[in-house]
Amino acid sequence: MIKIGLSELSENEVIIEKIIQIATLDDKNILAIFRDPIEIYLKFKKNSEDVVFLCGWVKGQMNLICDRCLASYSYSFKSFIEVQYQRPDKENVPYEETLFEIDTEYFTGDFLDVSDVIRQTLILSIPIHALCNENCLGLCNSCGKSLKEGLCQCQELKRDSRWDALKKWKLD
Numbered sequence: 073m074i075k076i077g078l079s080e081l082s083e084n085e086v087i088i089e090k091i092i093q094i095a096t097l098d099d100k101n102i103l104a105i106f107r108d109p110i111e112i113y114l115k116f117k118k119n120s121e122d123v124v125f126l127c128g129w130v131k132g133q134m135n136l137i138c139d140r141c142l143a144s145y146s147y148s149f150k151s152f153i154e155v156q157y158q159r160p161d162k163e164n165v166p167y168e169e170t171l172f173e174i175d176t177e178y179f180t181g182d183f184l185d186v187s188d189v190i191r192q193t194l195i196l197s198i199p200i201h202a203l204c205n206e207n208c209l210g211l212c213n214s215c216g217k218s219l220k221e222g223l224c225q226c227q228e229l230k231r232d233s234r235w236d237a238l239k240k241w242k243l244d
């Protein structure tokens with residue numbers, strides 16, 4: 073759990089820069105993908121005892137498996153956080169000025185638990201399509217060899233122009 077006490081936050085901005093270990097987040101999906109350490113940068117601005125605006129980023133590396141060649145590779149990411157914390161009984165609190173509509177999280181008591189927001193940010197950082205390289209050639213359909221290690225025999229045969237003559241002959 074990563075907690076920030078409301079009393080630690082002044083009316084001015086308070087910046088927290090931290091290096092955290094994945095285990096702190098206590099989530100087995102995150103544990104399986106992300107690597108230690110994760111860097112976090114959080115900037116809090118307390119509007120009142122009921123509203124705190126948070127922006128910042130989370131940065132680190134994750135282990136992914138390429139959709140095409142099935143090789144594991146390391147992926148660096150930096151994802152931004154923008155959220156407004158408010159007490160659940162307060163309605164229509166004006167948003168901090170921002171270009172986009174921002175997420176609202178609720179808190180009670182004297183501290184903010186930012187673990188959830190960090191967890192969500194990490195999960196949203198996982199790309200939908202994982203590619204070790206944009207131009208990854210993937211695996212050969214016939215023999216299953218990863219083509220980034222060079223062409224396999226099947227591909228060499230396909231490329232061999234001597235076979236073109238044979239193809240024509242077959243069509244005739």
Ligand SMILES: [Zn+2]
Pocket residue numbers: 138139140141142143203204205208209210
């Ligand atoms: Zn690949």
Ligand SMILES: [Zn+2]
Pocket residue numbers: 212213214215216217224225226227
């Ligand atoms: Zn092949």
